[in-house]
Amino acid sequence: xxxxxxxxxxxxxxxxxxxxxxxxxxxxxxxxxxxxxxxxxxxxxxxxxxxxxxxxxxxxxxxxxxxxxxxxxxxxxxxxxxxxxxxxxxxxxxxxxxxxxxxxxxxxxxxxxxxxxxxxxxxxxxxxxxxxxxxxxxxxxxxxxxxxxxxxxxxxxxxxxxxxxxxxxxxxxxxxxxxxxxxxxxxxxxxxxxxxxxxxxxxxxxxxxxxxxxxxxxxxxxxxxxxxxxxxxxxxxxxxxxxxxxxxxxxxxxxxxxxxxxxxxxxxxxxxxxxxxxxxxxxxxxxxxxxxxxxxxxxxxxxxxxxxxxxxxxxxxxxxxxxxxxxxxxxxxxxxxxxxxxxxxxxxxxxxxxxxxxxxxxxxxxxxxxxxxxxxxxxxxxxxxxxxxxxxxxxxxxxxxxxxxxxxxxxxxxxxxxxxxxxxxxxxxxxxxxxxxxxxxxxxxxxxxxxxxxxxxxxxxxxxxxxxxxxxxxxxxx
Amino acid sequence: xxxxxxxxxxxxxxxxxxxxxxxxxxxxxxxxxxxxxxxxxxxxxxxxxxxxxxxxxxxxxxxxxxxxxxxxxxxxxxxxxxxxxxxxxxxxxxxxxxxxxxxxxxxxxxxxxxxxxxxxxxxxxxxxxxxxxxxxxxxxxxxxxxxxxxxxxxxxxxxxxxxxxxxxxxxxxxxxxxxxxxxxxxxxxxxxxxxxxxxxxxxxxxxxxxxxxxxxxxxxxxxxxxxxxxxxxxxxxxxxxxxxxxxxxxxxxxxxxxxxxxxxxxxxxxxxxxxxxxxxxxxxxxxx
Ligand code: SF4
Ligand code: SF4
Numbered sequence: 142x143x144x145x146x147x148x149x150x151x152x153x154x155x156x157x158x159x160x161x162x163x164x165x166x167x168x169x170x171x172x173x174x175x176x177x178x179x180x181x182x183x184x185x186x187x188x189x190x191x192x193x194x195x196x197x198x199x200x201x202x203x204x205x206x207x208x209x210x211x212x213x214x215x216x217x218x219x220x221x222x223x224x225x226x227x228x229x230x231x232x233x234x235x236x237x238x239x240x241x242x243x244x245x246x247x248x249x250x251x252x253x254x255x256x257x258x259x260x261x262x263x264x265x266x267x268x269x270x271x272x273x274x275x276x277x278x279x280x281x282x283x284x285x286x287x288x289x290x291x292x293x294x295x296x297x298x299x300x301x302x303x304x305x306x307x308x309x310x311x312x313x314x315x316x317x318x319x320x321x322x323x324x325x326x327x328x329x330x331x332x333x334x335x336x337x338x339x340x341x342x343x344x345x346x347x348x349x350x351x352x353x354x355x356x357x358x359x360x361x362x363x364x365x366x367x368x369x370x371x372x373x374x375x376x377x378x379x380x381x382x383x384x385x386x387x388x389x390x391x392x393x394x395x396x397x398x399x400x401x402x403x404x405x406x407x408x409x410x411x412x413x414x415x416x417x418x419x420x421x422x423x424x425x426x427x428x429x430x431x432x433x434x435x436x437x438x439x440x441x442x443x444x445x446x447x448x449x450x451x452x453x454x455x456x457x458x459x460x461x462x463x464x465x466x467x468x469x470x471x472x473x474x475x476x477x478x479x480x481x482x483x484x485x486x487x488x489x490x491x492x493x494x495x496x497x498x499x500x501x502x503x504x505x506x507x508x509x510x511x512x513x514x515x516x517x518x519x520x521x522x523x524x525x526x527x528x529x530x531x532x533x534x535x536x537x538x539x540x541x542x543x544x545x546x547x548x549x550x551x552x553x554x555x556x557x558x559x560x561x562x563x564x565x566x567x568x569x570x571x572x573x574x575x576x577x578x579x580x581x582x583x584x585x586x587x588x589x590x591x592x593x594x595x596x597x598x599x600x601x602x603x604x605x606x607x608x609x610x611x612x613x614x615x616x617x618x619x
Numbered sequence: 620x621x622x623x624x625x626x627x628x629x630x631x632x633x634x635x636x637x638x639x640x641x642x643x644x645x646x647x648x649x650x651x652x653x654x655x656x657x658x659x660x661x662x663x664x665x666x667x668x669x670x671x672x673x674x675x676x677x678x679x680x681x682x683x684x685x686x687x688x689x690x691x692x693x694x695x696x697x698x699x700x701x702x703x704x705x706x707x708x709x710x711x712x713x714x715x716x717x718x719x720x721x722x723x724x725x726x727x728x729x730x731x732x733x734x735x736x737x738x739x740x741x742x743x744x745x746x747x748x749x750x751x752x753x754x755x756x757x758x759x760x761x762x763x764x765x766x767x768x769x770x771x772x773x774x775x776x777x778x779x780x781x782x783x784x785x786x787x788x789x790x791x792x793x794x795x796x797x798x799x800x801x802x803x804x805x806x807x808x809x810x811x812x813x814x815x816x817x818x819x820x821x822x823x824x825x826x827x828x829x830x831x832x833x834x835x836x837x838x839x840x841x842x843x844x845x846x847x848x849x850x851x852x853x854x855x856x857x858x859x860x861x862x863x864x865x866x867x868x869x870x871x872x873x874x875x876x877x878x879x880x881x882x883x884x885x886x887x888x889x890x891x892x893x894x895x896x897x898x899x900x901x902x903x904x905x906x907x
Contacts, residue, residue, distance in 0.1 A: 518759050
């Protein structure tokens with residue numbers, strides 16, 4: 142530590158934090174979130190989904206090699222990436238909404254960094270004991286057999302969790318059961334091992350050692366969140382007007398005013414980022430509410446009402462100082478800011494749903510070949526060439542008929558087949574070269590441009606789709 | 620309002636800046652952060668020693684590892700060639716007519732052929748294969764020497780009218796300016812225009828031209844003007860003209876004749892490459 146005469150060192154070693162165990166409704170809620178989110182993370186790749194032959198039967202699969210995202214009954218093609226972009230926008234707006242209403246709840250409960258750190262601390266507590274035992278172990282400088290054993294056990298369990306974390310991630314990108322076997326038999330792709338290795342390393346270091354440092358120094362989100370919060374946001378705070386002046390009971394002299402806070406430091410000892418919430422709102426606070434649980438416990442023991450530390454809005458301070466109850470929760474939650482975020486969020490959601498339902502099962506693009514624009518055939522007819530791409534989003538192979546409509550004189554011919562139809566595999570796309578031929582001296586052959594419409598018909602169910610294009614004749618190029 | 624905690628014992632110095640009474644702690648960097656920073660510097664220095672980095676007047680330092688992007692590309696190309704060896708051998712050895720029936724071979728040949736075409740053929744036949752005056756259009760259904768895969772392959776392998784390959788296809792049209800009278804040439808040109816379905820410049824000369832044609836031209840172009848692929852004699856009764864079908868161009872063609880040359884490609888390309896480009900040309904829309 143520095144004073145005015147010695148300049149501060151360029152280094153600041155991390156001060157390890159040893160959060161104490163705590164119990165209470167918020168802690169319980171955090172456990173539930175932990176179990177649910179980890180459960181989703183580990184289980185989802187193993188859900189099977191029958192899409193028919195030749196298609197992956199994994200419910201959620203990001204098939205990067207074939208550029209397809211499978212999400213239960215929805216298949217997203219690479220050119221439909223706007224669905225993914227839309228979901229990301231919704232996730233962003235959702236974060237804005239929750240932050241403006243409840244502060245950094247994402248950070249406190251659902252952020253992977255928080256969840257895995259919580260899990261790592263749980264392991265640490267099982268192996269090395271609660272706060273005081275851990276502190277003692279930390280301060281013991283000699284690495285005796287006991288300390289070594291405890292440390293090694295802890296690191297091993299952490300490593301196991303870390304490997305499982307990286308290991309589960311890759312299952313989202315390939316068929317999980319196959320990949321699991323491949324991973325163990327050394328058959329998996331190098332990128333799979335590299336991904337597992339990187340995620341293992343980051344989980345181990347971030348969850349075991351860096352912990353709150355990630356939240357304070359590495360993560361940009363806390364700095365952005367300030368813009369989403371205002372004085373009506375419900376966030377974890379201390380009621381100084383009720384707690385101050387704080388005193389241990391033995392220090393109290395008769396007649397002196399006394400706040401509810403007994404300066405027991407319970408709130409500081411449980412805090413995973415190591416701050417004292419009684420100093421006021423701080424950027425580091427992830428609103429995990431563990432200090433609320435801790436203090437409520439203390440208040441119950443000394444027979445005072447709960448809520449010395451609480452989810453509260455700064456705008457209520459005046460009311461409360463005047464002895465009135467705070468405004469009801471819904472008044473904090475429903476205000477223009479949150480309503481606008483909700484509306485935006487819902488708007489994007491509805492737009493995505495609409496886009497999903499009007500999405501056609503056959504998709505066609507027609508690209509006229511412009512090099513050259515037309516070819517004269519030996520009988521004098523004029524031929525144009527088109528590249529038609531058909532995308533079949535059905536789960537089975539389909540036969541598509543391609544027809545042309547425009548001038549009755551023109552006829553159509555498909556490259557490589559005497560038939561007017563082509564088959565396209567399940568969930569696949571097919572590029573078909575198509576010739577349109579106008580007989581000699583017909584209007585399209587002699588004219589500049591003639592409008593054409595290509596009709597694509599799914600011969601299985603009669604669904605039709607069309608694309609407009611045009612036919613280039615000799616026209617002024619004669 | 621919550622109180623701003625007063626500066627406490629042990630707090631670091633401030634930077635000395637103050638905005639609206641808010642001061643900034645001069646907090647030291649975390650140690651791990653600094654180490655990462657130093658490591659990037661070390662890495663950066665090492666990198667510029669190991670890899671090409673510093674610009675010199677006309678080049679750059681080459682780096683200790685001797686890496687170059689060119690070398691990397693050459694390696695990649697070599698690797699691709701090794702990977703394609705098997706299919707190239709198959710392509711070079713199967714019956715030409717069988718290629719189209721082998722889906723894998725056909726799609727390989729088409730895309731490999733497209734690459735060969737773009738490298739060697741576009742200069743004369745155009746990037747879209749539509750040709751130019753004097754350079755045949757490969758998209759239409761008119762072939763001077765035949766448009767099935769075997770004929771295309773033979774033409775590409777040995778070329779046309781060149782002196783580098785004894786198997787080159789060869790024929791030569793005489794310059795009729797030295798053989799025929801000027802009026803005979805005018806009449807035969809009118810006849811040929813009529814034959815191809817165009818409107819002759821002077822319809823009254825058509826019948827005289829027919830006689831001149833029978834005596835002088837039918838040996839190669841056939842009595843009906845349908846041409847003769849064995850000697851690369853063009854079909855004069857269709858709508859396609861290599862050099863143009865208007866009166867002036869035809870006068871020039873008959874008077875001075877034409878002599879289009881194509882190089883033999885066996886001397887530059889491998890058999891697999893020639894076959895690939897044959898398949899590519901064959902599927903352009905005019906293959907027979
Ligand atoms: S837990 Fe409550 S009583 Fe104890 S120090 Fe914190 S605020 Fe004061
Ligand atoms: S101050 Fe309270 S809410 Fe904030 S991080 Fe610490 S324990 Fe969690």
